[in-house]
Amino acid sequence: MTTQARPLEGIRVIDYSHFLAGPYLSRCLAAMGAEVIKIERPTEGDAGRHHPYFIEGQSGYFLQQNMGKKGLCVNLKDPRGRDMLEKLVATADVFVENYRPGALAKLGLGYEALSALNPGLVYCSVSAYGHTGPESHRAGFGLIAEAKSGIMAMVGSPGEAPPLLRIALGDMYTGIHGVAAINAALLGRVKSGRGQHIDLSLYDCLVSMHEYAGQCYTLSGGKIVPQQTGHDLPDSTLYGVFTARDGYLVIAAQVDAAWKRLALLVGGEAFAADTRFHTAAGRNANRLDALPVVRAWTEVRTVAECLEALDTIDVPCAKVQTIEDVVNDPQIQARGMVLRQHHPVLGDIELLNTPFRFSGCDTTIREAAPLMGQHNRQIAEELGFGASEIDAMMRDGVLYQEAAVADLKA
Template identity: 65%
Template sequence: MLKQPPLLKGIRVIDYSHFLAGPYVSRCLAALGADVIKVERPITGDAGRSHPYFIKGESGYFLQQNMGKKGLCVNVKDPRGLELMKKLASEADVFVENYRPGALNRLGLGYEDLAKENPKLVYCSVSAYGQTGPDSDRAGFGLIAEAKSGAMDLIGQPDDIPPLMRMPVADMYAGAHGVAAVCAALFSRHNTGVGQHIDIALYDCMVSMHDFAVQFHTLSDGTDVIQRSGHNLPQSTVYGVFPATDGALVIAAQVNDVWGKLAQLIGGEQLANDTRFQTAANRNAHSQEAVALVKEWTKMRSVKSCQEALDQAGVANAPVQTIAQALSDPQIQSRNMLIKQDHPVLGPILMPNVPFNFSHVESQPLDIAPDLGQHNNEIASNLGYSDSEINEMIRDGVLYEAPTNCDTP
């Protein structure tokens, strides 16, 4: 089979972002073959460096989201640092940032400033509310978007406040949209020669994720209201989480023919022919009764016993796995969804991979996330700075390189 170079080979990306949504965009672009430069401020760097889980002074959070990048630490409030950044941007293809709208304009690193010198630049802004609208200048995180979008109101028990989503849904979903938008803008640039300013909002992304709740409201003129339903979807019966003697499993039997198989399994011909459950509308009308019948069957059996019977009957199911079980799952391992890296302090470490697979491109091993300012000299030298100019900027704190754990006795 013909092998091709990485899809984004030759594309230079400036990652001027912090924490999660922006770094995830550039982490994915690095996995696709782009040359990504992670820009951080002196002394503290990306706030993600201070986010757990910590081991031997290293943040696993930072290591995951910044693998495959080179590290530049520069003080852009110094005119020399700002000049260096503008030189870097003048030669870049993509600029990723996730600061509050207007923040980089005040530094002279906004889209309009950089596009004057580099009209081909694809500039991706990720923010809580977007570049426009009455809330655009408000601070926000993924949690804010998840709450305001109505998504959080859909989960949990009806008699309690909704729980936290223990995964960063808004940040990661916005990041994935950012990757798609950047690739589309690069394709457009190939045809037009002109870049784009991409405006991604976490809030927008969460609202766009609604597959049912929005039309449930709009098409009923607001008369139908979705209530939190805990472990099951009463508008899609049977589709939910069920208890077993040693854990829990999920069952998806919302389609008529699959429900028939499940009914035959747990109740024989009598239940399979019960007119209360033979159509989706009837099952939804009697959702609590249908769910109760399935629950009575599962709670008397182990997860494995339920799975074996359901698999034989042709009913989609899966165990509710712990993180440890998911990581040891042969399916995940066979799909290379865990990356092994050799860290100079931690030794071999495992990190989640990004879910890209291509027929003609082999995935490339990614370097570990850079130490703060690790590649200052290399990047500045490539921009044409002399050794004396680089040393002067290092002396004056314009370029900063933190001592690494390897340097500590």
């Protein structure tokens, strides 16, 4: 039941980012109620607009990460465009960017310059390596951070090249750290009256994810370096992926009680009574004797048959689902994770939702991502520009909009 305003109602965010980490970050802020103004350069726009999947000239990639935002497409090389951005900064609470460190400072859009215009501004920078350190000058993407972080070296089968993760782990994880940091900085501003610069690195964020490998290495004095293990975890038996007749499933029976129930199911009383497997240490030490018994049980059954039997004895398990399975999963549907929006060009579309659930408000984004320059006139008017000034900027290309924007008023 909606009883409260969304937490960030009244907060204005300038999204001067592109592709993924920054846009995902600001999309989350929009879900929490912030007014997010997406800044794009004329004719090209955000690089994400040129990334598939495409439908009727619109990028699903862009639609997914920029929903709920207003679109301002402005040429900052023109003094009138620069003046507009400075006026906008003066009214903003948050500025998000994900350019290589130093790039925006050269344009007069770094933290020092913008905080001079607005001391309360929370300025969040996302980059591959951060703004300090010997590699801070280097460009990078999520793939680079995934390789550097040590995560990629632990996935896949032993002796084979690590696989691509196929999800933008570095970008998305860094983006959500940005959400947390920005909210903390806004709260801190209540006491201090001043904003601050948040410096987020994709590399740092992925390194911070090591809940196991890092402490194993440091506390063992460098003796333990987690390696590729394929389909299970040698230090957490039984916990892994198993083959069924028609697909794959995962089983998590690493806890003693769950193991005993599983052992009885797959191997009978004699297997369940084998004391070698009654402790975590024992199962790990004898995993090569335990795994074949479980595999033999799953391989002759369908995924559905395995899941039904495992659910009956309360052993955590799940099918390895495709995205088709996920989108149509009753649990995902019930949680509102697939949302429907109306797009001015595409009509009704379905995209994936953010995961935030607040008891007092609805954070579902109803507004589709903006067309390029869709809100130029509205934002310019709010900043005090007159109709003749706006018309001139539109005519001169200082403000740019894609052709479909004009059709909205037709």
